[in-house]
Amino acid sequence: MSNGPILPLRLADVSFAAGGRTIIDRISLEIETGPSTIILGANGAGKSVLMRLMHGLLKPSSDRIDWYAPERPGAPRKQAMVFQRPVMLRRSAYANVAYALKIAGIPEPQRGALVRDSLESVGLSHLARRSARVLSGGEQQRLALARAWALHPEVLFLDEPTASLDPSATREIESVIKAFDAAGTKVVMATHNLGQARRLGDEILFINQGRLVERAPVEQFFSKPQSAQAAAFIKGELPWT
Amino acid sequence: MSEALSAALALLVGLDSRLVEIVLLSLRVSLSAVAIAALLGLPLGAAIAVSRFPGRQAVIVVLNALMGLPPVVVGLLVYLLLSRAGPLGALGILFTPSAMVFAQSILILPIVAALSRQAIEDAWREYEEQLRSLGAGRMSAALTLLWDTRFSLLTTILAGFGRAAAEVGAVMIVGGNIDGVTRVMTTTIALETSKGDLPLALGLGMILIAIVIAVNAAAHLTRELAQRRYG
Ligand SMILES: Nc1ncnc2c1ncn2[C@@H]1O[C@H](COP(=O)(O)OP(=O)(O)OP(=O)(O)O)[C@@H](O)[C@H]1O
Ligand SMILES: [Mg+2]
Numbered sequence: 001m002s003n004g005p006i007l008p009l010r011l012a013d014v015s016f017a018a019g020g021r022t023i024i025d026r027i028s029l030e031i032e033t034g035p036s037t038i039i040l041g042a043n044g045a046g047k048s049v050l051m052r053l054m055h056g057l058l059k060p061s062s063d064r065i066d067w068y069a070p071e072r073p074g075a076p077r078k079q080a081m082v083f084q085r086p087v088m089l090r091r092s093a094y095a096n097v098a099y100a101l102k103i104a105g106i107p108e109p110q111r112g113a114l115v116r117d118s119l120e121s122v123g124l125s126h127l128a129r130r131s132a133r134v135l136s137g138g139e140q141q142r143l144a145l146a147r148a149w150a151l152h153p154e155v156l157f158l159d160e161p162t163a164s165l166d167p168s169a170t171r172e173i174e175s176v177i178k179a180f181d182a183a184g185t186k187v188v189m190a191t192h193n194l195g196q197a198r199r200l201g202d203e204i205l206f207i208n209q210g211r212l213v214e215r216a217p218v219e220q221f222f223s224k225p226q227s228a229q230a231a232a233f234i235k236g237e238l239p240w241t
Numbered sequence: 242m243s244e245a246l247s248a249a250l251a252l253l254v255g256l257d258s259r260l261v262e263i264v265l266l267s268l269r270v271s272l273s274a275v276a277i278a279a280l281l282g283l284p285l286g287a288a289i290a291v292s293r294f295p296g297r298q299a300v301i302v303v304l305n306a307l308m309g310l311p312p313v314v315v316g317l318l319v320y321l322l323l324s325r326a327g328p329l330g331a332l333g334i335l336f337t338p339s340a341m342v343f344a345q346s347i348l349i350l351p352i353v354a355a356l357s358r359q360a361i362e363d364a365w366r367e368y369e370e371q372l373r374s375l376g377a378g379r380m381s382a383a384l385t386l387l388w389d390t391r392f393s394l395l396t397t398i399l400a401g402f403g404r405a406a407a408e409v410g411a412v413m414i415v416g417g418n419i420d421g422v423t424r425v426m427t428t429t430i431a432l433e434t435s436k437g438d439l440p441l442a443l444g445l446g447m448i449l450i451a452i453v454i455a456v457n458a459a460a461h462l463t464r465e466l467a468q469r470r471y472g
Pocket of ligand 2: 047084
């Protein structure tokens, strides 16, 4: 197994169609190591589908997605994803994180310390023994982050990790995401929350109806959007929701 | 009628040795059958749940249909297999408890496989993206699903046991209802009733009903507990 980086990720004219509809329409872009990338766009714009394509959960209907060093099937993954609605196994919070480590091929004796460390980093140590599926939405979201944290991924995809969380839970999650960034993980995140995009993002990918309309540094995107759609989106979205 | 009832109760309370022997044989046969059906049926259900192959829908339809197999037909088929001229005649197990276990295993294998396939597939639909995202292969995903649906699977196994314990046609044909050898609760009830000896039949009937109720209560409790504990 190669130990080199898998980034950059290159999308060349990627389209995805399902049910007779084009959901992702000829997107070309490159994702590099470094600052966080935020994917912005209205409901149904194609953000989640785009991230699933990048993460390898969906196959593009046409053209290519290339990682610099593609992962081998069956080998431990160097990328992780936290879904809009996290899925937890019917076992304790602790066991859910340990499970991810097991799949990643981490030997049993090393797992304990990694699990404790990652539960600690999201503030869930006191709930380690609790069954994961009875945790609150915010706690499950943090557990999903802990699961990703334990894996030390090179790239982390986050799909609206704070949708439906209250402001204090949102702040906690955001500080964990910053910690990922500080630890050198490339964060790629979809969000509706413009305030969050500003707080966490370095560059914005703006998606509209399956097309990449604009890509710009955060400040520039918000102060001088280049497209009419982006301008309308910024005006229409309440910054703090 | 009330005489027969009190005689039946006397048999139960006195732990009549004939009655106890029959109950124990029934339990031995049906528990063995359910163990075999679970050993084969759970992996089969899991494999069908997580794999995609041509003809998969047809396999599922057939499997579901086999859940309703009439016990006498299973008995007949197993009889033909095990009879001296049959392909498995050399085993020489016709009219023994082994033949009854064989027949009941075949009877409930589709139940265990079909119900577990459903439970595991529902879980797979929910877990698939997460497990693939973590990098789990098909095999380890299947094992994960088996463990995570363990409570539904236990319910499935109990359903299989209930069906095995209550069927009469298959064990009657392949067991032969030989006194002291292959006589189980259901076949004894059928025989004794036709002979007009009601107390033993009634006593066994009561035990059978108690077992069926206990099995269903256990299934219900399992579901409740799992729901409360694991969500
Ligand atoms: N497997 C699929 N089959 C058919 N249509 C799909 C499929 N997945 C997504 N879609 C459609 O593609 C469009 C984009 O979906 P996507 O989930 O990417 O939107 P989104 O930008 O993430 O929206 P939201 O902000 O609401 O999460 C939607 O109209 C959705 O209905
Ligand atoms: Mg989405």
